[in-house]
Amino acid sequence: MKRKYLDYAATTPTHPDVVTAMMPFFSEAFGNPSSIYSYGQEARTEVIAARASVASLIGAQEEEIVFTSGGTEADNAAIKGVVFARDRGSSHIITTAIEHHAVLESCTFLQRQGIKVTVLPVDGQGIVNPDDVRKAITPDTVLVSVMHANNEVGSIQPIAEIGRIAREAGVSFHTDAVQTVGHVPVSVDELGVDLLSMSAHKLYGPKGVGALYVRRGTKLSPLIHGGGQERNRRAGTENVPGIVGFGKATELAVVEGAPEAERLTQLRNTLIGGLLDRISDARLNGHPTSRLPNNVNMSFDFVEGESLLLHLDMEGICASTGSACSSGSLEPSHVLLALGLSHQLAHGSLRFSLGKWTMHEDIDRVLEVLPGIVTRLRAMSPLGGTPGGSGNE
Numbered sequence: 467m468k469r470k471y472l473d474y475a476a477t478t479p480t481h482p483d484v485v486t487a488m489m490p491f492f493s494e495a496f497g498n499p500s501s502i503y504s505y506g507q508e509a510r511t512e513v514i515a516a517r518a519s520v521a522s523l524i525g526a527q528e529e530e531i532v533f534t535s536g537g538t539e540a541d542n543a544a545i546k547g548v549v550f551a552r553d554r555g556s557s558h559i560i561t562t563a564i565e566h567h568a569v570l571e572s573c574t575f576l577q578r579q580g581i582k583v584t585v586l587p588v589d590g591q592g593i594v595n596p597d598d599v600r601k602a603i604t605p606d607t608v609l610v611s612v613m614h615a616n617n618e619v620g621s622i623q624p625i626a627e628i629g630r631i632a633r634e635a636g637v638s639f640h641t642d643a644v645q646t647v648g649h650v651p652v653s654v655d656e657l658g659v660d661l662l663s664m665s666a667h668k669l670y671g672p673k674g675v676g677a678l679y680v681r682r683g684t685k686l687s688p689l690i691h692g693g694g695q696e697r698n699r700r701a702g703t704e705n706v707p708g709i710v711g712f713g714k715a716t717e718l719a720v721v722e723g724a725p726e727a728e729r730l731t732q733l734r735n736t737l738i739g740g741l742l743d744r745i746s747d748a749r750l751n752g753h754p755t756s757r758l759p760n761n762v763n764m765s766f767d768f769v770e771g772e773s774l775l776l777h778l779d780m781e782g783i784c785a786s787t788g789s790a791c792s793s794g795s796l797e798p799s800h801v802l803l804a805l806g807l808s809h810q811l812a813h814g815s816l817r818f819s820l821g822k823w824t825m826h827e828d829i830d831r832v833l834e835v836l837p838g839i840v841t842r843l844r845a846m847s848p849l850g851g852t853p854g855g856s857g858n859e
């Protein structure tokens with residue numbers, strides 16, 4: 467049975483061209499970019515080229531790109547970096563209830579150090595109200611952090627509007643764009659952001675490498691101290707193969723990103739429409755249109771998402787209940803709860819995230835098997851479901 471991978475939001479397969487680009491940097495071109503001899507120079511040249519590719523994808527300058535170990539480090543570096551750069555005890559950060567754990571846990575950590583944190587709510591479709599950001603800003607506010615698109619429900623936030631508000635107030639603005647870079651157009655100037663997080667393995671690059679965009683003039687303390695790499699903003703010998711792979715992935719995204727987004731939007735809509743037609747008491751989570759091209763997140767009454775996943779897995783279909791980080795835990799998704807879902811519905815949720823190797827037949831297969839799985843599980847459900855359902859709410 468050919469496996470159908472529908473969890474691209476958790477991680478993407480590395481593109482074969484990316485693997486090819488990386489290979490020499492494990493062997494003949496193994497040098498340290500800081501070394502003077504030619505091995506090192508070769509690595510150095512390619513790191514420079516990769517930096518240019520990454521910068522160009524988001525409309526940044528090369529010197530504004532700091533390579534990191536991934537999205538998590540970029541989020542940590544942005545949030546802690548801005549706060550540590552101000553040595554005022556009374557700093558205040560504004561973020562939202564649907565952020566990735568890398569952002570939320572960084573804020574919680576700072577809160578324990580005495581930093582004030584405001585966590586803004588979202589509406590029922592997972593969208594932040596820019597007016598709430600405006601109202602939350604105080605003279606102590608040093609940073610606003612709002613993600614570009616949510617990894618669980620796919621809602622795309624009004625970042626440009628929030629960017630204008632932050633700029634007017636003279637507050638640094640960070641966005642976690644791990645789910646959007648390479649998939650939808652991202653321009654740091656149009657979005658009005660000062661800091662932006664990226665991760666290679668969400669755009670067909672390798673795991674363990676990412677970047678933080680830092681707008682020129684943004685005050686930021688480094689998270690990692692040591693040698694002077696990355697213009698003193700992130701010490702440590704560069705992950706040369708990873709950086710080269712990230713560069714190649716961004717190069718490919720320039721060509722393939724837009725047509726892929728269009729293709730995936732159609733597949734996404736087919737899957738959403740098909741599931742709503744075939745399964746009673748089903749609902750789409752997140753915004754119907756301000757949404758990632760590849761994200762489908764649905765809740766089904768009277769079933770457990772984990773059981774659905776296991777049955778889909780037996781059919782060779784890989785999906786998710788939300789974020790990979792919280793699966794395996796019994797806590798319902800903080801994102802779905804923030805959208806106002808009951809614990810029961812939040813537990814009955816599934817995320818399908820599509821990508822480059824998702825074909826129409828994969829969508830057809832899900833539409834073929836999932837309704838039967840839901841019906842069977844509802845028939846056995848202790849949650850009081852009425853098999854066949856009682857119509858849509």
Ligand SMILES: *Cc1c(COP(=O)(O)O)cnc(C)c1O
Pocket residue numbers: 475476535536537538539541566568613615616617642644645665666667668674675676
């Ligand atoms: C995957 C993800 C991260 C973490 O990135 P890593 O490179 O896996 O550390 C952060 N934010 C969002 C929105 C993500 O989807």
